Each structure stands twice: as structure tokens, then as C-alpha cells.
Amino acid sequence: MTATAPYRSPARPDPASLSRDGFAQTVRAEWTKFRTVRGWVIGTLIGVLVMAGLGLLASAGGQSSCQAVGSVGPGSGTCPGISFLLGPNGEPVNDSFYFVRQPLAGDGSVTVRVTSLTEQLTTPDSARSNSEVPGVVPWAKAGLIIKANLTQGSAYAAIMVTPGHGVRMQWNYTGDTAGMSGPVSPANPRWLRLTRSGDVITGYDSADGTNWTQVAAVTLAGLPSTAQVGPFTAAPDYTQHAGEGFGGGTSNFSGPSQDTAVFDHLATSGGWTPAPGSRAAWAGGYVGSPQMPGIGGYHQSGGQYTVTGQGDIAPIPSGHGGEADPAVTVSDYLVGTFAGLIALTVLAAASVTAEYRRGLIRLTFAATPARGRVLAAKSVVVAAVGFVFGLAGAAAAVLAGEAITRARGAYAFPISGMAEARVIIGTGVLAAFFAVLAMAIGVIVRRGAATVAVAVLVIVVPYFLAVFAAVPLNAGDWLLRIMPAAGFALQQPYPAYGQVSMFYAPFSGYFPLPAGGGLAVLAAWTAAALALAAYLLRRRDAG
Amino acid sequence: MSDALHAEWTKFRTLAGTWWLLLAVAALTVTVSAATAADFHCPPGGCTPQLTGADPARLGLAGVYLGQVVIALLAVLAIGGEYGNGMIRLTLTALPRRLTAFTAKALVTAAAALATAVLAVGGSVLAGWLILPGQGLSAANGYLPLSLRYGSDLRAACGSVFYLTLIALLAYGVTAAVRDAAAGIGLVLGALLVFPIMSAVIPDHVLARHLEQIAPMTAGLYVQATVGLDALPLTPWQGLGVTALWAAGALILGAAVFRLRDA
Numbered sequence: 001m002t003a004t005a006p007y008r009s010p011a012r013p014d015p016a017s018l019s020r021d022g023f024a025q026t027v028r029a030e031w032t033k034f035r036t037v038r039g040w041v042i043g044t045l046i047g048v049l050v051m052a053g054l055g056l057l058a059s060a061g062g063q064s065s066c067q068a069v070g071s072v073g074p075g076s077g078t079c080p081g082i083s084f085l086l087g088p089n090g091e092p093v094n095d096s097f098y099f100v101r102q103p104l105a106g107d108g109s110v111t112v113r114v115t116s117l118t119e120q121l122t123t124p125d126s127a128r129s130n131s132e133v134p135g136v137v138p139w140a141k142a143g144l145i146i147k148a149n150l151t152q153g154s155a156y157a158a159i160m161v162t163p164g165h166g167v168r169m170q171w172n173y174t175g176d177t178a179g180m181s182g183p184v185s186p187a188n189p190r191w192l193r194l195t196r197s198g199d200v201i202t203g204y205d206s207a208d209g210t211n212w213t214q215v216a217a218v219t220l221a222g223l224p225s226t227a228q229v230g231p232f233t234a235a236p237d238y239t240q241h242a243g244e245g246f247g248g249g250t251s252n253f254s255g256p257s258q259d260t261a262v263f264d265h266l267a268t269s270g271g272w273t274p275a276p277g278s279r280a281a282w283a284g285g286y287v288g289s290p291q292m293p294g295i296g297g298y299h300q301s302g303g304q305y306t307v308t309g310q311g312d313i314a315p316i317p318s319g320h321g322g323e324a325d326p327a328v329t330v331s332d333y334l335v336g337t338f339a340g341l342i343a344l345t346v347l348a349a350a351s352v353t354a355e356y357r358r359g360l361i362r363l364t365f366a367a368t369p370a371r372g373r374v375l376a377a378k379s380v381v382v383a384a385v386g387f388v389f390g391l392a393g394a395a396a397a398v399l400a401g402e403a404i405t406r407a408r409g410a411y412a413f414p415i416s417g418m419a420e421a422r423v424i425i426g427t428g429v430l431a432a433f434f435a436v437l438a439m440a441i442g443v444i445v446r447r448g449a450a451t452v453a454v455a456v457l458v459i460v461v462p463y464f465l466a467v468f469a470a471v472p473l474n475a476g477d478w479l480l481r482i483m484p485a486a487g488f489a490l491q492q493p494y495p496a497y498g499q500v501s502m503f504y505a506p507f508s509g510y511f512p513l514p515a516g517g518g519l520a521v522l523a524a525w526t527a528a529a530l531a532l533a534a535y536l537l538r539r540r541d542a543g
Numbered sequence: 544m545s546d547a548l549h550a551e552w553t554k555f556r557t558l559a560g561t562w563w564l565l566l567a568v569a570a571l572t573v574t575v576s577a578a579t580a581a582d583f584h585c586p587p588g589g590c591t592p593q594l595t596g597a598d599p600a601r602l603g604l605a606g607v608y609l610g611q612v613v614i615a616l617l618a619v620l621a622i623g624g625e626y627g628n629g630m631i632r633l634t635l636t637a638l639p640r641r642l643t644a645f646t647a648k649a650l651v652t653a654a655a656a657l658a659t660a661v662l663a664v665g666g667s668v669l670a671g672w673l674i675l676p677g678q679g680l681s682a683a684n685g686y687l688p689l690s691l692r693y694g695s696d697l698r699a700a701c702g703s704v705f706y707l708t709l710i711a712l713l714a715y716g717v718t719a720a721v722r723d724a725a726a727g728i729g730l731v732l733g734a735l736l737v738f739p740i741m742s743a744v745i746p747d748h749v750l751a752r753h754l755e756q757i758a759p760m761t762a763g764l765y766v767q768a769t770v771g772l773d774a775l776p777l778t779p780w781q782g783l784g785v786t787a788l789w790a791a792g793a794l795i796l797g798a799a800v801f802r803l804r805d806a
Contacts, residue, residue: 054737058744335744339733346729353725357628448725449623449718450560453616456732457609464736465608468743475582507743 026368026377033351033360034381040347044389047343051393052400054336059328059401059410083411084316084324085153087173090414092316092324095152095173096288097234098296098309099145102281105226108272109195110144112231113209113265114161115186117142121238121257138164139501140235141313142261144194146201147228148220152288155220158232158313159192159203161261167192168499169203169215173315176499179205179215195270199223209265230282231266233309235259236501237291256291260308286311318413318494319508327413330423330493331509333401337427337491338460340393341434342452348382348435349451352442371537375443379530382435390431394424419493426490426515433522434459437484440529444536458525459484467506477512484525486511489518547638547647554634555621555651564617565655568707569663572610576667577674579605585679592685592770599680600699600769603671603689607703607764610663614656614707615714615731621652622715622797623724645801649715649794656711660704668700695769702766702783709783709790710735713759716793720800734789735760752776759789 034040084092104110119137143160157171159179167179167190184190191206202217238257266282268274282305284298290310298307318329355361368374398420405412438455445451462485466476480486489511496504504510511518555561580602625631638644671689680686691697710731717734718727738758742751755761756776765775765782772779 054741057741332744335740338740339737342729342733342736346725350725447620447624448723449616449619449728452725452728453612453619453732456728457612460732460736461609461612464740468739474584475579 023373023377026373027380029364029367030351030374030377030381031384033355034385037354040350043343043347044385047340047347048389048393048396050343051336051340052396054339055333055397055401056404058332058335059404084327084414086414087153087315088155089172089174090416091174092327092414093153093173094236094312094314094316094323095154096286096290096311097141097145097232097313098284098290098298098307098311099147099150099228099230099232099287100282100284100298100305100307101145101147101150101228101230101232102283103226104229104268104272106271107195107197108229108268108270109193110146110229110268110272111191111193111209111265112144112263112267113189113191114142114184114261114263115189116262117161117163117184117233117259119163119235119238119257119259121255137235137238137257137259137501138162139312139314139499140233140257140259141168141170142233142259142263142307143167143192143231145228145230145232145313146194146196146220146223147287148223150228150285150287155223156313157194157201157203157218157220159194159205159215160232161190161192163259165499167205167215169218170313170499171201171216171218171220173313174495174497175216175218176497177216179203179213180207191265194229196223196227196229229268229272231261231263231305231307233259233261233307234311234313235309236312236314256310258290258295258308258310260306263305263307264303266303266305312500314500315497317497317500317502317504317508317510319502319505319510324413327411328401328405329413329509330398330401330415330420331491333397334394334423334427334491336397337390337393337430337488338463340389341431341460342456344386344389344431344435345438345452345455346448348386348438349442349448349455351378351382352439353446353448353451356446357448372534375440375530375534375537378439379436382439383432386435387428387432389428389435391424391428393431394427398424413494415493422515423491423493429519430487430490430522433487433519433526434484437522437526437529440526440533443533444529459487463488463506473505476506480506480512480518482521484522486513486518487522489513490515544643544647547643548650550634550637551644551647551651555655558620558624560620561617561655564613564620565659568610568613568617568659569666571613572606572663573666573670574606575609576603576606577670579603580671580674580678583675583678583680585684590679590684596771597680597686598768598770599671599675599686599689600696601764601767602680603675604664604667604699604703604767606663606667607707607767610660611707611710611735611760612732614659614711615735616728617659618652618656618711618714619718619724619727619731622648623718623722623727626722626724641802642798645719645798649712652715653708653712657704657708660707663707664700664703667703668696693769698779699767699769702779703764705783706763706766706786709763709786710759712790713786713793716790716795716797719797720793722800722804757785759786762786 085095087093119140140163141160143158145156145158147156148154155172159169161167161184163183166181169177191209193204195202199219199221200217201220203215204212205215206212235257238255288311290296296309298305316324318324364374441454442451462479462483466479492511493509496510583602625634634644668689675689687693689696691700714731717731721727738754739761742754745751762777762782763786765777766779768775768779
């Protein structure tokens with residue numbers, strides 16, 4: 001007879017997970033509760049589908065309105081032909097201006113004094129047409145530029161005076177640094193200087209031509225040894241955002257403008273010093289072309305150059321109402337986020353309120369008497385569900401939206417893969433925080449419908465009111481600063497360019513707070529709600 | 544029927560949260576309306592109606608956007624709450640004629656919503672009348688003060704009251720159909736918000752306009768418009784009719800589910 005060893009369970013669970021108090025165990029319990037409710041799993045899937053589906057509807061919804069705005073860009077007038085000039089960094093840009101230039105080889109320095117800059121609206125239908133309106137085109141530009149060549153979209157660095165923003169050094173369309181402030185006038189002239197040393201261009205400004213201040217030094221990679229150098233003027237379209245559009249309409253006045261600058265003391269030095277006895281040969285002409293034929297030119301009398309030009313050297317912002325209106329953006333694909341968040345609220349709220357309704361909460365607390373730990377475990381679970389939810393919904397919306405846009409032949413506003421990934425992950429983070437916020441409200445309120453209503457009221461409704469101009473813009477901006485809806489800033493795909501006058505509205509995908517700031521506001525609300533929930537959970541009966 | 548009404552009214556008025564919710568509807572609507580009106584600023588160019596495009600009635604009644612959320616919640620809880628705690632079985636034991644019970648509850652909910660909406664909208668109109676002239680929407684700039692003496696403002700105000708009542712009925716019907724309060728409010732708010740958001744981003748203007756015509760919120764709130772009526776896809780009363788159709792559809796669906804399914 002052989003002695004049989006007493007039976008031992010083959011699986012020996014690791015002791016940490018055996019402990020009832022283990023946090024991992026509590027999280028696992030909460031996760032099991034969540035995933036085994038069939039309605040919640042189905043709800044999650046439906047939420048993701050709704051989120052992606054609404055975006056598809058938006059990007060695929062019939063024929064685009066591009067016929068009306070077909071003149072955008074150098075492409076042809078019909079919809080699929082819309083395209084924008086791209087700058088050295090791949091972003092759409094405007095690049096047309098009047099340029100008084102000469103090709104200069106090697107290193108050197110160019111200096112000029114600007115004594116006046118005046119703008120004029122060229123809108124025939126405006127009541128103010130053909131009268132000089134100072135300051136209405138705050139980003140009209142006049143100054144010195146070094147440009148790789150005369151092709152539109154090529155690399156450049158420029159130092160300029162502007163009517164509304166003082167002296168600026170700008171380069172490669174997106175770079176912008178402020179110099180001296182204040183407008184230019186004969187009594188208050190501005191001296192500008194650009195110095196080239198290899199690929200490095202340094203800009204200086206001065207009030208008197210003696211005391212110079214460096215504004216910025218920038219590197220233009222691959223600048224050819226012979227570059228085009230000289231004074232320029234450009235004046236972007238005059239736009240004024242007029243009217244607090246209520247219930248959808250925002251009205252803009254806009255139209256072409258032109259500006260005229262008076263330069264003197266134009267001189268080259270260093271390696272660019274003209275040979276003794278010869279005069280510098282400045283040649284005038286447009287880079288690109290003026291919006292209205294016949295506008296622009298320069299004349300020289302004595303040492304004075306009067307230069308008139310139209311156009312702009314700047315990035316083109318994405319978004320509705322601007323130049324890039326017909327282009328489909330990532331924001332369009334993500335328009336379903338709000339609906340996904342409503343579905344997520346219902347789920348996150350139910351994960352708590354269903355326990356209260358069915359009395360399961362008493363069992364939960366019997367199993368894990370540390371109530372704070374239950375709250376933490378629930379937070380981890382709903383945050384994870386929310387993150388995956390947002391990530392999956394956004395990724396599906398963006399990928400499918402791009403495929404549809406390509407298939408339709410519509411123009412998609414360029415975006416880097418990095419920015420796209422940031423927006424998709426940002427949507428996941430937004431959904432994660434929002435789910436925890438909704439869950440915490442559920443603990444506080446303990447009733448499903450009230451939780452959903454409160455959560456929707458603090459995040460989705462402010463977003464809706466602000467984005468769709470249901471309240472005046474100012475109020476909408478504040479809603480997106482102080483309410484949890486500030487977290488939508490995580491979805492902003494493109495930077496707002498300070499150097500381009502456009503109405504950067506939430507509707508076009510621009511939020512009043514930066515992504516980090518918006519996340520901080522949402523996180524603060526979530527933390528406050530969690531703290532209150534923890535406090536109430538400890539004090540109250542498990543009713 | 545009168546017994547049923549009496550029973551529903553007793554349940555409604557003795558529920559702990561009811562009065563708070565009614566108060567919240569009125570307070571939220573008036574506060575948001577007043578804040579919106581106070582936040583209005585004329586653009587730098589001037590304050591004529593052509594420049595601002597402002598509609599004093601819509602500004603002064605902006606709080607309805609938020610008030611409707613709470614009023615929908617009220618209606619959702621009126622029926623969804625009973626499913627939550629099993630009270631519905633007791634209700635149907637006492638009132639076995641289900642359509643009678645359903646109608647009585649709907650009438651009580653609608654009456655409460657109507658009374659609250661009168662307070663909320665009345666307070667908003669008063670606030671708008673007091674605040675808007677100071678924000679540049681004054682007679683000197685060519686605006687009429689927000690006042691019920693004018694037919695269009697009266698329509699905006701009465702229409703908003705009816706609108707809030709219809710939203711309550713819509714929420715009631717939807718919740719009866721899904722038999723769960725949280726899902727009910729989620730669906731109602733989703734249905735209210737999805738149409739305007741979609742019509743704003745859809746590139747096809749014709750399709751967008753059709754979406755606005757069938758949207759329960761966008762079309763219904765046309766009733767608040769007093770300027771630019773020609774540009775609206777529907778007349779104000781037609782718009783409110785769209786909301787009424789939604790409410791009717793939801794009520795029919797809710798009644799059918801209520802009649803046919805288990806409690």
C-alpha cells in the first residue's frame with residue numbers, strides 16, 4: 001500500500017493577491033463588476049461607435065461647399081483641386097509681398113530706416129473704402145527680408161514694423177519674436193538691421209540708428225549662399241470680427257488691404273558692401289502676386305524708397321470662417337466626442353449608482369471596509385475604461401475620417417503625425433478624467449439620472465454653448481476656462497498663430513486655454529469631486 | 544382618472560428632490576439668461592442692429608438652454624425614479640389601467656414643467672428688460688426693449704414656456720421607453736445636442752439646413768427668434784411644432800412600451 005500525499009491545490013495564489021485588503025484585489029473586483037454587466041460593455045461599444053460615426057457623418061456629409069470658396073490657394077477652383085502653398089515645415093502658408101531686392105552672396109548686413117507705414121483698405125463695397133484707416137490691419141508688414149529665393153514658400157527671415165504689434169522678427173512663417181513696441185511715424189522712426197552669418201540671421205532694431213538691440217537670431221537650415229535681400233511690404237486681408245453672433249452666425253468684415261512704407265538710409269555693409277563707385281541695383285517686384293492686379297510698386301527719389309504692397313508672409317490657420325475653411329480638419333473628425341462623453345457618463349455613473357440602487361454597495365463595503373480604497377479602485381477602473389474609450393473612439397474617428405476625406409478627394413488640412421497622436425491621446429485623457437468626474441458625482445448624488453444630468457451640465461453643455469455660439473463669445477470663452485469643459489483643449493490640433501488675425505473660435509478647434517491648462521482645470525474639478533465623494537462616502541451610510 | 548391624477552400629484556409633490564429641481568430650473572434659467580445679457584458687448588465698430596446681428600429675445604432667454612437640462616431631469620425622474628426603486632410595481636397594482644397611470648403621470652409632469660417654465664421665462668424676460676438696454680441694445684441704437692408688450696417678444700416668451708414643457712414630455716416619453724433614468728437622460732440630452740452640433744460641422748449646407756429643421760432643440764428654439772426670421776429654415780411656430788412632434792413621438796413610444804412590457 002502506498003501512502004498518498006494529502007491533496008493540495010496545484011495553483012498557489014500569490015499571497016499579496018489573497019489579502020482582501022490588497023489594492024490590486026479591490027481594483028480587480030471593481031473591474032470584474034464592470035466587465036460582467038453586459039449592458040455596460042454594449043454601452044461602451046455603442047459609445048465608441050457613436051463617437052466615431054458622428055465624425056464620419058461630418059466629414060462625409062454630402063458635397064462640400066467648396067464651390068463658393070473655390071478661389072482659395074493656387075490650386076484650381078474646384079473642390080478636389082484646393083491646395084495650399086506649404087512652408088519649409090510643411091504647414092500651409094501665405095507668401096506674397098512686394099519685394100525690393102537684390103541677390104547678395106556670402107555674409108553681410110543690411111540696414112534701413114522706416115519713417116512711415118500707412119494702410120489702406122481696398123474693399124470697394126466697404127463704406128470706409130479708399131480712405132486711410134490707421135491700425136485696422138494690425139499685421140501689415142514693412143521691413144527687411146532675407147529669402148532663400150523668389151519662389152513662394154521658400155525659407156526666409158525678416159525684421160519688420162507693424163501698425164499694431166511694434167517691431168517683429170519673423171522667420172519661416174511660424175517664427176515670431178517681438179522687438180520694440182509702438183507704431184512707426186516720421187517723428188518716431190524705426191531702424192532695422194538684418195545680419196547674415198552662414199545660416200544664422202540676426203535681426204536688430206533701433207530708435208536712432210546708433211544704439212542697436214538684438215531682437216532674435218535664427219537659423220535657416222540650407223540657406224543658399226546667394227540669397228535675395230531687401231526691403232518689402234505686405235498687407236494681409238483686413239478682417240474685423242463684428243457682432244456677437246447669436247445662435248450660430250458670426251459676421252466678419254473682410255477684404256484686401258494694401259500698405260505703403262517709406263524707407264531711407266538703405267545700406268548694405270560687411271561682405272555685402274557695394275563696390276566703390278557702383279550703386280546698389282535694387283529691383284522691385286512681387287513674390288507671388290497681388291490679390292488685386294495693379295496694386296503695388298515702388299519709387300525712389302533721393303535716398304527715399306516708397307514701397308506699396310499687398311499680401312502676407314504668414315501661416316494659414318485651419319478652421320471655419322478663415323481662408324482654410326473648405327479644408328477638412330481633425331477637429332471635424334472629432335466632433336462626435338461630446339456624444340461619446342454622454343454615453344461614458346451614463347456608464348461611469350451607473351458603475352456607482354447601480355450599486356446603490358441594488359444594495360450591492362453594502363456587499364462591496366463588507367468585502368472592503370476601507371471605503372476610500374473602494375473609491376480609489378473605482379477611479380482606476382473607470383479612468384482606464386474612459387481612457388481606452390476616448391483613445392479608441394478618437395483613433396477610429398480620425399483614421400476613418402482621413403480615409404473618407406481621401407476617398408472623396410476633399411482637401412485635408414495638413415497635420416503632423418505627432419500632433420495627430422497628441423490629439424488622439426488627449427481625447428483618451430479627457431475621457432478618463434471625465435469618467436472619474438462622473439463617477440465621483442455619482443458617489444455624491446447617488447442617483448443615476450441626476451448624476452448624468454449634472455455631469456452633462458458641467459462638461460458637455462458648456463462645450464456646446466461655447467462652441468456653437470449659443471452664448472456670446474466672451475461668455476463662451478469663460479465657460480471653456482472655468483468649467484470642466486476646459487479639458488476639451490486637449491483636442492486642439494493646430495496652434496493658434498498670434499501673428500495672423502483670425503477669429504480663433506472653439507468652433508474652429510481653438511480653445512482659450514492651452515492643452516495643459518485645460519487639463520489642469522478638468523483635473524482640479526475631478527480632484528475636488530473625488531475629495532467630496534471620499535468625505536461623503538466615509539460619513540454617510542451605505543444607503 | 545382624477546384619482547390617478549391625485550395619486551400622481553401626491554407622489555410628485557412629496558418626493559424629496561422635486562421642489563429643489565423646480566427651484567433649480569427657475570434659478571438656473573434666470574441666472575444664465577441674466578449673465579448672458581450682462582456679458583453682451585457691442586463690437587468696437589458700433590452697436591446698430593446691422594453690426595451686432597443681436598436678437599434681444601434670444602439673448603434674454605439664453606438660460607433656457609440650461610434650464611431645459613434640469614427640466615428634462617425632472618421629467619426623467621418622475622417616471623425613471625419609479626423603475627429605479629421598484630415603486631412602479633406598486634403604482635401599477637394600484638392603477639392597473641396602465642395608460643391611465645401613464646397619462647396621469649404625464650399630465651402632472653407637464654403641469655409642473657409648465658408652471659416652472661412660466662417662472663423661469665418670466666424672470667428671464669424681466670432680467671433682460673432690466674439689463675440689455677445698459678449693454679448697448681437700447682432705443683438709441685435702434686433696439687426695442689425686451690418686453691411682453693411686443694408681439695414678437697411675447698411669442699418668444701410664450702414659445703419658450705411651451706418649449707420647456709415639450710422637452711419635459713419628450714424626456715418623460717423617452718424614459719418610459721427605455722425604463723431607466725440614467726439612460727433616459729443621456730438619450731434625451733444626446734438627442735437635443737447632436738443635431739445642432741452635426742449641422743454646424745456638416746459641410747453640405749443643404750443637408751445641414753434639413754438637420755436643423757428636424758432638430759428638437761434647434762428648430763424648437765426658433766420660437767425665440769425675433770430678428771432675421773427670413774433666414775430661418777422654418778417659421779418660429781413651425782419650429783416649435785417640430786419639438787411637439789418629437790414629444791408626441793416619444794410619448795407614443797413610451798406609452799406603447801409602458802402598456803406592453805413588464806414593469
